[in-house]
Amino acid sequence: MPKKSTKLAKPSAEGGDHPSATRGEMPASNRAARALERRAAIVEAAMEEFIARGFAATRLDDIAKRAGVAKGTIYLHFKDKESMFEELVRIVIVPVVARLTALPPPTGSVRDLIEAFAGNFLKEVIGTRRGDLVRLIVAEGPRFPAVADFYYREVVSRGIAAMRGLIELGIARGEIRQKDLARYPQILVAPAMIAVIWQSLFARHAPLDAQDMLRVHLDLIFGERRTT
Amino acid sequence: MPKKSTKLAKPSAEGGDHPSATRGEMPASNRAARALERRAAIVEAAMEEFIARGFAATRLDDIAKRAGVAKGTIYLHFKDKESMFEELVRIVIVPVVARLTALPPPTGSVRDLIEAFAGNFLKEVIGTRRGDLVRLIVAEGPRFPAVADFYYREVVSRGIAAMRGLIELGIARGEIRQKDLARYPQILVAPAMIAVIWQSLFARHAPLDAQDMLRVHLDLIFGERRTT
Amino acid sequence: MPKKSTKLAKPSAEGGDHPSATRGEMPASNRAARALERRAAIVEAAMEEFIARGFAATRLDDIAKRAGVAKGTIYLHFKDKESMFEELVRIVIVPVVARLTALPPPTGSVRDLIEAFAGNFLKEVIGTRRGDLVRLIVAEGPRFPAVADFYYREVVSRGIAAMRGLIELGIARGEIRQKDLARYPQILVAPAMIAVIWQSLFARHAPLDAQDMLRVHLDLIFGERRTT
Amino acid sequence: MPKKSTKLAKPSAEGGDHPSATRGEMPASNRAARALERRAAIVEAAMEEFIARGFAATRLDDIAKRAGVAKGTIYLHFKDKESMFEELVRIVIVPVVARLTALPPPTGSVRDLIEAFAGNFLKEVIGTRRGDLVRLIVAEGPRFPAVADFYYREVVSRGIAAMRGLIELGIARGEIRQKDLARYPQILVAPAMIAVIWQSLFARHAPLDAQDMLRVHLDLIFGERRTT
DNA sequence: AATGAATGAGAATTCATTCAT
DNA sequence: CATGAATGAATTCTCATTCAT
Incomplete structure (x- = not known):
């Protein structure tokens, strides 16, 4: 699912500070930047979910949904649910x-x-x-x-x-x-x-x-x- | 752990004396008293488990085991896991x-x-x-x-x-x-x-x-x- | 744990040899007998599937379906897929x-x-x-x-x-x-x-x-x- | 492991000499020769893996790693895992x-x-x-x-x-x-x-x-x- | 051509809940 | 009342395949 967002690309243009820009605006940004964005989105979403439901009751599915990535993507960044939680903190x-x-x-x-x-x-x-x-x-x-x-x-x-x-x-x-x-x-x-x-x-x-x-x-x- | 076995005793007799002699605390323990004991055991066990693992990670199986009752018995005392937790507190x-x-x-x-x-x-x-x-x-x-x-x-x-x-x-x-x-x-x-x-x-x-x-x-x- | 074993009790009555009876016909048979039947059905089904597809490609779902039991039932008899395979042999x-x-x-x-x-x-x-x-x-x-x-x-x-x-x-x-x-x-x-x-x-x-x-x-x- | 990088070389030049000098075996190795080499490496690696783990348990990821190519490259040579296996034999x-x-x-x-x-x-x-x-x-x-x-x-x-x-x-x-x-x-x-x-x-x-x-x-x- | 990040269908396993005995 | 075998929905994690770069 093409979710490009250049967020950190050319920081000169449009202040790259509002990180939660609704995405989709700039087709330029490179792979690494995207990966970082995704990772940040996952961290953000996971924190939200863990806080709301606790570790055991949180579903990776929901984290993925909230972060706007596929379930599998989470596993590109974190070994498993447990270490995700630990790293998150x-x-x-x-x-x-x-x-x-x-x-x-x-x-x-x-x-x-x-x-x-x-x-x-x-x-x-x-x-x-x-x-x-x-x-x-x-x-x-x-x-x-x-x-x-x-x-x-x-x-x-x-x-x-x-x-x-x-x-x-x-x-x-x-x-x-x-x-x-x-x-x-x-x-x-x-x-x-x-x-x-x-x-x-x-x-x-x-x-x-x-x-x-x-x-x-x-x-x-x-x-x-x-x-x- | 109380593993009574009146199960096959003539249910008519009802006297909890002979077969279930294993517990000595309550001299004339009748059904109701037993039920209360069980309930107390469940409450005690559930509290231990919930404290040790949190709500979501606690297994009813473990509570039952610790309380010395069958899993189904828990449902005779509590509607479900959630209300058990709430009542417990x-x-x-x-x-x-x-x-x-x-x-x-x-x-x-x-x-x-x-x-x-x-x-x-x-x-x-x-x-x-x-x-x-x-x-x-x-x-x-x-x-x-x-x-x-x-x-x-x-x-x-x-x-x-x-x-x-x-x-x-x-x-x-x-x-x-x-x-x-x-x-x-x-x-x-x-x-x-x-x-x-x-x-x-x-x-x-x-x-x-x-x-x-x-x-x-x-x-x-x-x-x-x-x-x- | 009450594991009564009428299983071998009156062997005189009803010959317990046709284990794959299509079930349901005989309301008499007790729990233990049923459990053995199920286990046998699982073994049979698993063997069939493993032979047909090999270990890795066999789905527990299919074994369960073929054996006529729910997926979870398999885990009452075998620890996991691997040990099921090993025990099966x-x-x-x-x-x-x-x-x-x-x-x-x-x-x-x-x-x-x-x-x-x-x-x-x-x-x-x-x-x-x-x-x-x-x-x-x-x-x-x-x-x-x-x-x-x-x-x-x-x-x-x-x-x-x-x-x-x-x-x-x-x-x-x-x-x-x-x-x-x-x-x-x-x-x-x-x-x-x-x-x-x-x-x-x-x-x-x-x-x-x-x-x-x-x-x-x-x-x-x-x-x-x-x-x- | 052959990690050539012509990728960004002017595709016009085509000469596999300067940038990808890392491999010395083939004096004038051109694209086609490289492709053949890769293909051979994939075949070799796949055979090893299939033999070691069987078809179903073999991961394309491992084949790619062993062959020193990216996962996607395998799909340039073989339609999918199944036909890869068949062709391999x-x-x-x-x-x-x-x-x-x-x-x-x-x-x-x-x-x-x-x-x-x-x-x-x-x-x-x-x-x-x-x-x-x-x-x-x-x-x-x-x-x-x-x-x-x-x-x-x-x-x-x-x-x-x-x-x-x-x-x-x-x-x-x-x-x-x-x-x-x-x-x-x-x-x-x-x-x-x-x-x-x-x-x-x-x-x-x-x-x-x-x-x-x-x-x-x-x-x-x-x-x-x-x-x- | 080559890459490898991203995807999501699919598979194993767990566990709350039910119900025949 | 009590039991615990059976169920199957739900959840984590894997991996073949795709596709933008």
């Missing part, structure tokens, strides 16, 4: 980690830093597809040790370490009173994680103002801010 | 809620109350089958709105309400400084939830001293305790 | 070997013995389903070492040994001149094997009077018979 | 028949002739790829009537006729006693065929000295040779 998480790792230079107060961080998290994770991915990992982790390992190694342990660094800095600067907090950076991120899960599960029962909640939580840790 | 959660609802009379400080509560939670939920059930609900909730609804209604909303009550009491008594906390009781329970998830997913990567973490968190909310 | 060959092993008492001349044997072979193997099975083993042997091993162990090595015994007896009694023949019993059976293969492959090109050919071959070995 | 067998047909002039005794023949067969067929081809034909014959027909017509019937001629000559010259043998030349070749099959299937269980066996067999037919 990597593929989606790596760039997120990369972006977060490229932290802004630590200027200003620790609280400001953490607030910036939380703001980012709020915008990029809570209530987004990325947040659903976190829930998916929580859901499937026990059956996919490789995924849990990867997630722990790349995200959790790094995140914990970074938070611990910030907490210690906060303590050193006198912004944070409670010294024990450095032993459990989990406490710092717990409400954010809960917000992620809440949005996935209970948003429709009781919407949660995650931003406000995180502010309250930071007040708890740093002391209430004197309203400027 | 109810069946398992209701008594827990019942017990928690029968709160101890609120004597002593709020912190003591909450600590008692946390201690309970620690013992009864974190790192136990019950904790896994929470993870299971997080995992399957999106595909089982009925489950998410039920869980929200029976557990989450009540828990939040109860916590809010305690927080307000704490504020009124001057134990808790930060008044905004009453708006987000989630913050109070977040570390406990995180502990539940952590034990399921990352215990083997980095063990977590949940008890200590919860103490630190309470110190954060109530102020550090002057070490008696 | 055993199942079909064992009784044949058993019958041949129960040799008639070696009275009369060696030639008479071998002729009796050849007659049997002619009737029971050449040009029959059993002969086709031999061709099937030749065809699939290299891909099914287990089958080749089994066939060598149970049929070939025994057959060779038996033939060698007869040849040595014939030499001792002066019926066979050429002593070297005892080293290659294969020579004795070669024409019979060729006849088997010929019937499978070339019967329609040029029919072969296997009986006469075997007689000529025996004349070659024992000397021409003076027509009594 | 022809392609491989024809030259063998041609060589055998160009018999050495019948000088010397019939036994010498047949021995020469057997020696040839021993060297060129038994235990070689060619022998495996015979087994392949036995295996696939029933599913490929065209192959069986061809093989019967070109090889079997001719071989039988030739053998009959030799036998009759042997009878006429008094070398062979048993006149009936002329009716069943199959008897003459049976041990050779058995040797072919034995090497394919049972060589690892019990090696067979085919040469010695054939000698014994000829002794049986011609009388034991007085050891010169």
